[in-house]
Structures are given as C-alpha cells and as structure tokens.
Amino acid sequence: MSAKPVKEDPIKMHKDASALMENGKYVEARDMFVRTAELYHKGQNYFGASEMYYKAGESSFALKEYENAVELFMKAADIALGKGFDRYGVSALEQARDSQKALGNTKEVEEITKRIAEINKKNEEPEGESSFSVFS
Numbered sequence: 001m002s003a004k005p006v007k008e009d010p011i012k013m014h015k016d017a018s019a020l021m022e023n024g025k026y027v028e029a030r031d032m033f034v035r036t037a038e039l040y041h042k043g044q045n046y047f048g049a050s051e052m053y054y055k056a057g058e059s060s061f062a063l064k065e066y067e068n069a070v071e072l073f074m075k076a077a078d079i080a081l082g083k084g085f086d087r088y089g090v091s092a093l094e095q096a097r098d099s100q101k102a103l104g105n106t107k108e109v110e111e112i113t114k115r116i117a118e119i120n121k122k123n124e125e126p127e128g129e130s131s132f133s134v135f136s
Helices: 010-022 026-042 046-062 066-082 086-103 106-122
Strands: none
Touching: 010 026, 010 046, 026 046, 026 066, 046 066, 046 086, 066 086, 086 106
C-alpha cells in the first residue's frame, strides 16, 4: 500500500509562513510564502498569489536581500495590476522602489516612481465624468 501524497494546503501554509515571519524566521517564511504564492496562482487565487509574493518580498527586505525583494515585489505588482487590484499593485511597486533605493539604483527608483504616478493618474476620475451620481 503506497502512501498518499500530502496535498499542500495554501491557507495553512499562509498562516504558517506568517507565524514564521512574526518570529523573525525570514528565510523559512520567504520560501513558504513563495511556495504558497505558486499554489494560489495555480488555483487562480490571484489576489492571494500577489499577497504571498508581497509577504515574501517583505521577508527578503528584512534579510537585506534587496535584489530578491525587488523581484518578489514586482511579481506581486504584476499579478495585482494584471487583475485590476491597482491599489495593492501600487503598494507592491512602492516596496520595490524602497528596495531599489536600498540598492542605490537611482534610475530604477525613477522608473518605478513614474509607473506609480501613471497608475494613480489613470485611477483618478476626471471631474464631472463619474459614472456614479447621487442624483440619478
């Protein structure tokens, strides 16, 4: 009789990774957040995937692994922005920008700052053109 393969539970992994992070075990937390992000993405939970990459980025940032942090925050941003979670995507971009600052990458900091401004501008509705009115 063969053992059944253990099914990974992303929700439990999410909680476990968060606990690891709270206890300062950033390497283990980062790796578990990345694995959880992959599972969420496979299960089409894109917000969850984005959030897990973001948390993995925070773990890398805490470890001063700024290049890795940039990569993880950009993954989080790309998923979030691709699915219309713009506010979350902008937060991830801001974190990526902070990571680039820590690396001293001025050009990248400027590029990300520009991208954030474009997204924020796109999301501001012009006066008088709102599709919602209290008078309708």
